[in-house]
Amino acid sequence: MTSPSTDASPENDSVIAAASARNRRIVLLGNPNVGKSTLFGRLAGARVHTSNFPGTTQTATHSRVGTTEFIDLPGIYRLEASLDELSSESAVCRAALAGRLPGSDERAQPDAAIVVLDAANLSRNLRLAGEVIRIGLPTVLVVNRIDQAERRGIEVDAEALRDRTGCPVVLSNGLTGEGVERIMLEATGVREPGAPLHDRPLRVWAEETAQSCVRRSGNRADAERLTDRLDDFFLHPILGSIAFMISMTVLFWVVFKIAAYPMDWIDWAFAVLAESVRGVLPPGAIRSLLVDGVIGGIGATVVFLPQICLMFFLITLLEHSGYLPRAALLIDRLLRPFGLPGQAFVPLLSSHACAIPGIIACRGIPDRRERLATILVAPFMSCTARIPVYVLLTSLLFADRPALAAVAFTGCYLLGAATALGTAFLFRTTFLRGSSRTMAMELPGYRRPSLRIALAATRDRAWMFIRKAGTVILAMVLALWWLGSYPIAPPSAAAEDMRLRAQEMSNPAQASALLERADRIDARHATSETFMGMAGRAAAPIFRPLGYDWQLTVGVLSSFAAREVFVSTMAVVTASGEEDAAETETGLKRLATATRDDGQTPLFTRPTSWSLLVFYVLAMQCLPTLAVTARETGGWRWALLQLSYMTALAYLGGMLAFALTGGWA
């Protein structure tokens, strides 16, 4: 549930006055993608995510204007989903109508319902309205998108609809705000339920009512002809596929190319902040906690914010343009053989930014088995948190060949996507076996995307990510910092010996180099003696078949909760305490030349780097994603299964990569 702020002003003061006059709770219902959330935003002055894609609102959102509480409910076709599997959306709607407020133990039945109807699809939309009227709740019918209907030669007679249903009827256009004031006045004033339907079948009642209220001019408007022409192109098996590939290539190119600049700025800002704190505080545990734990840990996470923002911004633009539902239909042909529906396309695409919103977006998949399969494979999509690990390892593998590094980088994305499809196929032919239904999705009209809405959606997503960084990730990073800092080992004998020798040297440059080497040995010795180091040494035999020593094992274990932690951990384990050493040229060189305990074998051998790369493509290594899987599937059973098979697959994949690249030779 979300509780958006109500800082934006509603239409005008008279609306607020009308709302404030009574203490009422009003719910907004309607079919998917009829513009409920846009109207809700107008009525309640609340910021909500809207789009031109069916099923955007998945949970109830409430907002208060004066003493009137508005509840925006997810779009549904039926309250009693008798012919279909019950979805979480209809559950939310039924609960709200029964007086159970989402996120609260308070029970209070709504005083009135606003049922939003699409003027161009009145017959189908009225079936839901009939269900609400049957409950006996005072109802206001809002016929929305009258502008689009008029363009298609459809005219709705509000008077006739009011006579047939016994409910106040308002014609509106949510985008321009037309009719919003009337809706508010009618909703706060309505006291009587609509005319009884008796036992007439809803379908018959809805069709008869629509026939008596709708007039068609018979002339198809230019806009509709344009939509058809665009659909002929975008839904064409070949031309549509080419358009799809181009749009996705542009999307990813922009995300990774453009976002690199603000990422550098954020990186620089955190480095400056760390340096400032280092300059102010004396050496000690508190300084280390602030610099290495808080600033280093949060900085390593927040640096991905630009990529996530850009990804959401572009996806929102695509959603609003009306293209994404077409892409979902197109991709349905590709996903169907693997047991996934076309609706899985948007969750899987979103998972390239972050698996968490991707998994949440799976609520739009009506079939439970298909939804579960999509949730279980979504984390295989390479999210932005994997990027630093990919960059580090491909740079180590192809230090002087950037073109090959780029190919390997792209290969990671392809391997993730291919594994997701393969795993989905496996699940859908075993424990999630079931018939696949034909994808039925209402295609909305094409629209010019709204920059304002896209920016608002991006801001909300960014805030969600920052909150996550400030709570879950901060907690994990601090816990790892503590485990990686204690117990404190006495200085190593070898390092002490080097320092003594450095004091006796006459050449200052040689002495300095020796002292630097002694510091590195001490840092590695200190890390190896901490709780994390002990765990790394204890677990090292498990990862030996993959070619990892205790240092790499520490990196893998420390990144269990958040995979991006691997880079900073390896920088700390192999370096002399310099922050973000792995991200600088010298840091990369140090990692490339870092050795194992024997002082000779490189830490990152070629087979080891390949093994790590495959491991991180396939491994779960993200605690917040697991928590979201548990939440979305209703328990930890599926989340634990997801963790188990992804870890097992990553282990086997890493081992195979190690063996194939000569690691066992």
Next chain:
Amino acid sequence: MIAQTTGIPLGDPQFWVVTGVVAAVLAFAGWRAYRGSRRKKSTRVRITVERNEAAKRGD
């Protein structure tokens, strides 16, 4: 001062400060997660759909 046997600097006030901060942040994150799971439970609604009724009405 570092405890000779354990390596845990029990006598260092900074150790207690950082340990306290880490524990507090972990406790806060745990509390938030617990609160979130409780909220989810309260909204979980058992749905009982009378399919036959709807079918009888011809819906």
